[in-house]
Amino acid sequence: MAPLDRLPLDALHRALGAKMGAFAGVEMPMQYAGVMDEHRHARTRAALFDVSHMGQVVLDAPADTAAAALEALVPQDIAGLKAGRQRYAFFTNAEGGIEDDLMIADYGGQIRLVINAARREADMALLRAGLPADVPARLLSDRALLALQGPEAEAALAPLAPEGAAMRFMDVAEMEVAGVPAWISRSGYTGEDGYEISLPADRADAVARALLDRPEVAPAGLGARDTLRLEAGLCLYGQDIDSTTSPIEAGLGWAIQKARRAGGAREGGFPGAARILREMAEGAPRARVGLRPAGRAPMRAGVPLYEGESGGAPVGTVTSGGFGPTVGAPVAMGYVPAAAARQGHEIFGEVRGKRLAATVSDLPFVPARTKR
Amino acid sequence: MNTERDGMKYTEDHEWLRDEDEVLIVGITEHAAEQLGDVVFVELPEEGATVTKDDEIVVIESVKAASDILAPMDGEITEVNEALVENPALVNEDPLGDAWFFKIRPSDRAQLDDLMDEAAYKKLIG
Structure with missing residues (x-):
């Protein structure tokens, strides 16, 4: 190693x-x-x-050229990103999965990205392969x-x-x-x-x-x-989202702007658009939800989820979970079938061989207090 | 606090045992509590349960991770500290005192001889 x-x-x-x-x-x-x-x-x-482990990347091209080129890799409206603004984005793959989530910012003339530490090399390969020669991506060390x-x-x-x-x-x-x-x-x-x-x-x-x-x-x-x-209900790449989860399953459809959606000015044109736009229209078979365990025992990543207190096959999995210090109780999130993805639905997580009740809950657990 | 430590025995799994006539009181050391970080969940054995040395009889979860406490010797659990279930943070606040986990009546007190005294335990944790 x-x-x-x-x-x-x-x-x-x-x-x-x-x-x-x-x-x-x-x-x-x-x-x-x-x-x-x-x-x-x-x-x-x-x-x-x-958080210096995060990858910081600059695109060495005029911002409008770089923004237009990035739209081939992400389902976000980057051409419409104004100078002095930042947008949450994700690289998608041909199957509609997520290769990484990132921030894309327009610093008035230069597009800069912040990517996940564990995805630095993968993202740089993806950028080099997916951007034209006149939009070189540079990872800052x-x-x-x-x-x-x-x-x-x-x-x-x-x-x-x-x-x-x-x-x-x-x-x-x-x-x-x-x-x-x-x-x-x-x-x-x-x-x-x-x-x-x-x-x-x-x-x-x-x-x-x-x-x-x-x-x-x-x-x-x-x-x-x-x-x-x-x-805050925010995804951790590699746990809550990965190369197999679509943004729609992950509840990240809000981050796909109108211009890239069906009927938008620049509809599709990103990897996996067929699956992602279809799921946007028809819904995805499963969904990321919040979970509030009924007891005090945390339900951590990997805990299988069941519809019943006994028997049956797992219907989903916890992807992140633990104790929420502000909530004062255990909190978790995970994937459940679309039919179970409704506030108040009871589901069971198997912890140390015991089925423990949890309630499907809206995210976030603690309301955002960003300065809008 | 020193009186609390008098005659205490220790396991390699960072448990302390204090002899109280017929039974031994068992908790985890300050070192263990510090390593665990903020404790948020404790699951205790049943009173009256018969346990074998190294059985996983307590589940303890910190903000970071879940771990077990093993039975330090063979015996019967005579009492558990329900206060920990209500207030797991006690483990961080007073690991050697109020945050005892259970009392065990050993079936073979000779097993006590295999445990460490304070000097040996201090050496273990460096």
Whole structure:
């Protein structure tokens, strides 16, 4: 196995007492004070996550050329993406599955992507194969990415980057943060208001320390990032979505804009359009749903789901699950047959050989508080 | 807190045992609680159950993962700490005190001799 990569802020994490662990080939801070405390801090104040393992990609072409070319790979309306805006997107495959989910941003002249760490190489291969020669994709190895998340994120950033306060959800902009030139988006992976801040790797430490010096801010690790995104109903690639799940099954149809849908100005034209547009019209045989276990036992990824308390074959599987610190109870999500995908439907998860009741529930478990 | 540790025995699975006349009180060590992280779920054995050493008799789940606590010796479970079911966070707050898991009446007290004392346990966890 290849040695683990180290983050640009590795020394800072260790100095802060982080427990480190491997994720997608990178040695990452899993927790500092504890998952529960860090989770609550992100929901009540502001948490700082180092997400430098994520892939940052630039397309070296004029934004309109790059945007038009990207539409061959994703079912999103990228040509219609305005300068200074970002859009949630996914690469699809010929079978209508998802190869990765990502963010696509137009920084006024340049299209930039943020992709999942574990999919860096696969995505780069997909971009090289799928984009024309005049739209080269470049994976940046010299940048860090920080996520500042929570209701006090705006207040925490303001003294270091006053222009950040005027941004709305999914705006992107270039500005200085504590004197360091940064690429900022007002977005995140927690359901809270907040920012993702891309920085030159060699200057990220100073910015991270300046943010941590703010009274609102505490560091948080991947553990809390996972419980936060689970409560927010957000998918983790490789768990909740993968190369076999269609965006419609996954409940991500909202992220396919009108222009690419049936009857739209640029209908289809992305990999797997036949399946995806058909499922959009007719519905998919299964659906990703939220699950609220009736008891206290968490239902984790891999737990098989049954219609009855005994007998029968599994009808679905939990894809993410655990304890929701803000909910104060176990929460999960998974796939169930379309007929079972209705709020309040009772289903059973088999945990340690016992069938435990759970209720199909709307997502998210904790309402989003992004700044619209 | 020191009095709590007097005469305690330890297993390699990071359980502590405190002798209380006929029965032994069993919990997990501070080290184990720290490694587990925030505990969110505890499932206890039935009172009166007869168990064999290394049976998986307690399920303990933290925010991060599920794990088991093994029976430290053969015997009968005489009492379980229902407070943990209601408030699993006790395991992090007071692992050596209020967060005991169960009491066991050993069928062979000689098995106690196989367990570690505090010095040996401290060496184990480094």
